[in-house]
Amino acid sequence: xxxxxxxIDSTNLVRYFGETxxxxxxxxxxxxxxxxxxxxxxxxxxxxxxxxxxxxxxPDSGDISVAGYDVQKRTxxxxxxxxxxxxxxxxxxxxxxLENIRFFAEVRGMKSNEWYPRxxxxxxxxxxxxxxxxxxxxxxxxxxxKLGLASALVTRPRVLLLDEPTTGVDPVTxxxxxxxxxxxxxxxxxxxxxxxxxxxxxxxxEAIGGEGEGVAVLISTPYMDEAVRCHRVGFMRHGKIIAxxxxxxxxxxxxxxxxxxxxxxxxxxxxxxxxxxxxxDVCAFGDRLHLRVKQDKAQVVIxxxxxxxxxxxxxxxxxxxIPAQLEDVFIYLSExxxx
Amino acid sequence: MxxxxxxxxxxxxxxxxxxxxxxxxxLVIPIMQLFLLGYAATTDIxxxxxxxxxxxxxxxxxxxxxxxRSANYxxxxxxxxxxxxxxxxxxxxxxRGVLIIPPDYAVHVAxxxxxxxxxxxxxxxxxxxxxxxxxxxxxxxxxxxxISDQTALTGRPVTTKPPVEVRTQVWYNPDLVSAYxxxxxxxxxxxxxxxxxxxxxxxxxxxxxxxIEQLIVTPIRSWELVxxxxxxxxxxxxxxxxxxxxxxHWWFAIPIxxxxxxxxxxxxxxxxxxxxxxxxxxxxxxxxxxxYLTVWLTLLPSIFLSxxxxxxxxxxxxxxAVAYAIPLRYYLIIIRALLIKGVGLSAIQNEVxxxxxxxxxxxxxxAMRFRKRLD
Numbered sequence: 162x163x164x165x166x167x168x169i170d171s172t173n174l175v176r177y178f179g180e181t182x183x184x185x186x187x188x189x190x191x192x193x194x195x196x197x198x199x200x201x202x203x204x205x206x207x208x209x210x211x212x213x214x215x216x217x218x219x220p221d222s223g224d225i226s227v228a229g230y231d232v233q234k235r236t237x238x239x240x241x242x243x244x245x246x247x248x249x250x251x252x253x254x255x256x257x258x259l260e261n262i263r264f265f266a267e268v269r270g271m272k273s274n275e276w277y278p279r280x281x282x283x284x285x286x287x288x289x290x291x292x293x294x295x296x297x298x299x300x301x302x303x304x305x306x307k308l309g310l311a312s313a314l315v316t317r318p319r320v321l322l323l324d325e326p327t328t329g330v331d332p333v334t335x336x337x338x339x340x341x342x343x344x345x346x347x348x349x350x351x352x353x354x355x356x357x358x359x360x361x362x363x364x365x366x367e368a369i370g371g372e373g374e375g376v377a378v379l380i381s382t383p384y385m386d387e388a389v390r391c392h393r394v395g396f397m398r399h400g401k402i403i404a405x406x407x408x409x410x411x412x413x414x415x416x417x418x419x420x421x422x423x424x425x426x427x428x429x430x431x432x433x434x435x436x437x438x439x440x441x442d443v444c445a446f447g448d449r450l451h452l453r454v455k456q457d458k459a460q461v462v463i464x465x466x467x468x469x470x471x472x473x474x475x476x477x478x479x480x481x482x483i484p485a486q487l488e489d490v491f492i493y494l495s496e497x498x499x500x
Numbered sequence: 501m502x503x504x505x506x507x508x509x510x511x512x513x514x515x516x517x518x519x520x521x522x523x524x525x526x527l528v529i530p531i532m533q534l535f536l537l538g539y540a541a542t543t544d545i546x547x548x549x550x551x552x553x554x555x556x557x558x559x560x561x562x563x564x565x566x567x568x569r570s571a572n573y574x575x576x577x578x579x580x581x582x583x584x585x586x587x588x589x590x591x592x593x594x595x596r597g598v599l600i601i602p603p604d605y606a607v608h609v610a611x612x613x614x615x616x617x618x619x620x621x622x623x624x625x626x627x628x629x630x631x632x633x634x635x636x637x638x639x640x641x642x643x644x645x646x647i648s649d650q651t652a653l654t655g656r657p658v659t660t661k662p663p664v665e666v667r668t669q670v671w672y673n674p675d676l677v678s679a680y681x682x683x684x685x686x687x688x689x690x691x692x693x694x695x696x697x698x699x700x701x702x703x704x705x706x707x708x709x710x711x712i713e714q715l716i717v718t719p720i721r722s723w724e725l726v727x728x729x730x731x732x733x734x735x736x737x738x739x740x741x742x743x744x745x746x747x748x749h750w751w752f753a754i755p756i757x758x759x760x761x762x763x764x765x766x767x768x769x770x771x772x773x774x775x776x777x778x779x780x781x782x783x784x785x786x787x788x789x790x791x792y793l794t795v796w797l798t799l800l801p802s803i804f805l806s807x808x809x810x811x812x813x814x815x816x817x818x819x820x821a822v823a824y825a826i827p828l829r830y831y832l833i834i835i836r837a838l839l840i841k842g843v844g845l846s847a848i849q850n851e852v853x854x855x856x857x858x859x860x861x862x863x864x865x866x867a868m869r870f871r872k873r874l875d
Contacts, residue, residue: 217716237719245717251710255518256511267507268718312714 167226168193168242168320168377174213174223183209184220185400191393193319194346194375198382198391200491206400207381208248211324214379215245228319241269244313248324250305254298258289258308261297265312279315287311287341303334310341321345323380327387339390346375385488394487396494404494408487415485415493417459420452424470424477433470437462444492451489504720508728512702516732525698530690530740531747537682538752546572548631551589551598553580556605564601564616564639573634586619596621597631683748684835685808687741691767692774692828693799695737699778700791702729708787726870730775737774741767757842766834766852772859773827779866802826807833827858 169191176184184206191197199207212218214225216232216239225232228242252261259280266276284290287307292300297308306326313321323342327335380391388394388408395405404411424430431450434443439458444451454462459482467477516522550568554561568574580586580598589595597620608614618635706712706729715725745763748754756763777798785791804810805819806828812820823829830851837843845852 212713215717217713240717240719243717245714247710247713249710249713251712251714253511253515253711254709255515260511260514264507264511265714265718268504268715268720270503270719273503 166192168228169197169214169225169379170227171214171225172223174210174220174225176209176213176218176220178209182400184213187213187223187397187400187402189214189379189395189402191320191377191379193377195393196342196346196378196380196391198380198388198394199397200382200385200388200394201397202383202495205397207397208324209400210397211245211322211379211381215243215322216240217245241316242319244316244318244321246306246309246313246321246323246326248326248328250302250309252297252305252308252312255296257294257296258284258300259293261308262312262315266315269316271316276315283311283315286314286344288337301334303330303337306330306334306338307341310338314345319376321376321378323378325381325383327382327384335387339387342378342380343390346378385486385491388487396491398495403497404490411487411490412485415453415490417482418454418456419483419485419489420454420459420462420480421446421483422450422452422466422477422480423448424475424479426475429473429475430470430477433473433475434466437466437469440466442492442496444489446488451483451486453489453493505724505728508720508725509731512729512732515702516736522698522702525694526736526740529694530686530744533689534683534686534744534747534752537686538748547575548573548597548634549577549595550574551578551580551586551595552576553586553598553600555603556601558606560606560609560614561601564605565599567638568599568635571634571638573631573638590619590621593621597635599635680754680840681836683744683752683754684839685832686748687744687767688770688806688828688831688835689803689808690740690744691737691770691831692802693795694740695733695771695774696778696781696795696799697792698733698736699730699775700781700785700795701788702733703779703782704785704788704791707782722870723867726779726867730779734771734775737771738764738767754839755842756839758838759844762845763835763838766831766838766848766855769852769855769859770827770831773855773862776859776862776864776866779870780862783866783869802828805829806831827855827862830855830858 167190169189171190172188174184174187175182187206187210189197189199189210199210201207209218213220213223214227214232216225216236219233227239230239230242232239253264256264262280262283263276266280267273271279281290281293284293287310289304289307289311292304297305300308310323310326313323327338330338380387382388391408393405393407394411395402396411397403404414422430422434427445427448427450431443431445434440434450434452439455439462440452441455442453444453452462452466463480463482467480470477516526552565552568554565565576569576577595578589580589586598586600590598597618600617600619602608602616605614605616616639618632620631703726706715720728741764745756749756778795781791781794781798785794801822805815805823806826807823808828812823812829815823834848834851834855837848841847
């Protein structure tokens with residue numbers, strides 16, 4: 162039985178492509194009002210997972226329910242609760258902004274007296290109201306993504322699946338996009354009294370979905386700065402979720418194990434640090450190096466390494482323990498999964 | 501459901517109207533085909549440049565030349581005075597043929613055994629042969645008038661042998677208007693080619709541009725998508741049919757002798773096959789270009805083996821057997837019979853049944869495959 166609390170409730174999803182385990186036993190549970198980040202490198206299985214969740218692909222095994230509906234058995238009901246934004250811009254470039262939204266509103270069953278105010282409301286929400294008559298093909302990359310979001314949101318889905326929506330979008334637009342997402346999950350669109358959409362939606366608020374409660378969002382992204390914004394993050398590698406938790410929980414995995422080293426020459430420092438027996442990994446972060454050290458060895462390294470560096474004629478500016486960043490954790494996890 | 505279907509159809513029409521390429525295929529290509537095949541692909545001849553070597557220079561020979569002039573087949577462009585001149589004119593392509601009237605022509609006309617000779621440029625076999633036939637026809641027509649003149653003068657019974665004989669070989673009837681054969685074929689071509697190409701590309705376009713991914717996660721069922729996307733092209737195809745029928749009728753004077761309802765019904769049956777072929781191609785191809793080529797791969801043999809250009813009866817038995825597998829073959833027989841001969845259903849019922857079976861089978865196969873590809 163699906164847990165009513167979870168808007169996305171998937172257990173043990175498996176999908177092969179030939180011999181490849183594209184998705185290999187993935188379970189994801191997401192509540193209303195939660196933004197879940199699916200993180201991983203290219204080919205980790207993020208897109209396949211999202212496609213399985215929205216029913217665009219069938220799993221070889223496993224169960225998925227969306228808003229309480231089994232995606233495979235009650236596909237139509239499940240899909241009516243679902244907004245999906247695929248990785249590539251996939252709206253009609255030869256239709257205008259409004260025509261696109263209207264089309265997706267109508268094929269999702271919105272009545273003809275409902276779609277116009279709702280479309281305008283949603284365009285207002287994403288900031289495209291002034292561009293409603295522009296062809297989608299003539300929008301900038303960021304506006305296209307907003308239009309995609311708008312058309313995914315137009316029927317007030319309770320579940321939103323976003324597959325790398327901000328890949329290839331400039332930082333400012335990414336910021337905008339995230340503000341929209343946060344607004345969406347914390348203060349849902351529908352309760353706003355000024356946005357009362359005719360009588361149809363009043364009588365069956367549950368059927369329209371999303372009234373009074375937040376939306377469950379799953380967003381896949383390769384960007385760590387976006388992962389940090391999520392309430393919970395699942396890290397995918399080789400078709401499996403190998404770690405899951407809040408960003409701080411994940412960062413705690415490497416508590417007291419990351420050191421920051423700066424000095425000159427950076428190349429030399431790197432080589433010296435890598436030779437240290439208690440340093441597992443060295444990564445460059447701009448003009449600094451992040452050293453991942455073995456458990457409980459931070460102080461040992463801090464005491465020992467500067468002496469070693471100086472003895473080799475290089476210079477240390479500072480070496481100190483820092484809180485792990487998500488990126489450190491993901492690099493760590495990526496290496497772990499090879500073992 | 502009806503609403504969903506309506507949205508897809510409306511969207512598709514907006515896209516058709518905004519896509520210059522699709523619009524060109526829909527509006528321009530039928531007319532282009534019609535005029536190209538109605539005029540260029542014709543074996544009728546007109547105004548063929550002709551040289552004349554009149555060695556007789558008699559009133560009789562001038563009368564024969566008048567007959568050549570008044571029939572529009574030839575344009576008497578040069579008077580020839582020698583064999584060298586005759587050869588160089590033909591070699592340079594100034595004339596397609598030279599009519600030689602012998603010195604004793606007038607005498608022979610009087611005796612009823614006149615002969616003239618015609619030298620033709622055989623490098624274009626078709627035009628040459630047709631020109632020969634035309635010359636022969638003019639000769640015969642002229643001969644007939646000679647006979648009646650003689651009869652009036654002498655009061656003697658008509659001789660059985662025509663007094664003027666243009667020595668030609670008859671293998672083609674120049675009275676056959678090619679357009680009568682071609683234009684019904686153009687209707688078939690358009691229903692067949694345009695419908696299948698447009699269907700294949702419109703569906704593949706959704707895949708190519710990634711919009712299919714958005715469609716899959718909507719509650720649209722796959723049959724709604726297929727019907728919604730195909731129906732606009734059914735309408736467009738019928739409009740094209742009317743376009744060709746109307747221009748064919750008013751411009752090329754093609755008769756429409758058969759029942760219009762029957763024409764539409766059988767056209768609908770052919771559409772079933774061509775839309776099915778387009779749909780099938782869309783399940784194979786991943787890009788519009790691939791879809792286009794896939795459809796053309798099936799179209800080319802269809803066009804040549806359907807009897808569109810060449811009569812089926814003239815093909816070797818093996819190809820005739822292959823032609824039975826081509827839906828267009830049946831439709832061309834039907835549409836030519838309906839338009840030109842004005843037959844009823846009973847005369848073409850076998851072809852109609854065959855066409856219906858092809859339509860249902862191809863469409864069924866396509867629908868089955870399409871369902872799988874959506875997954």
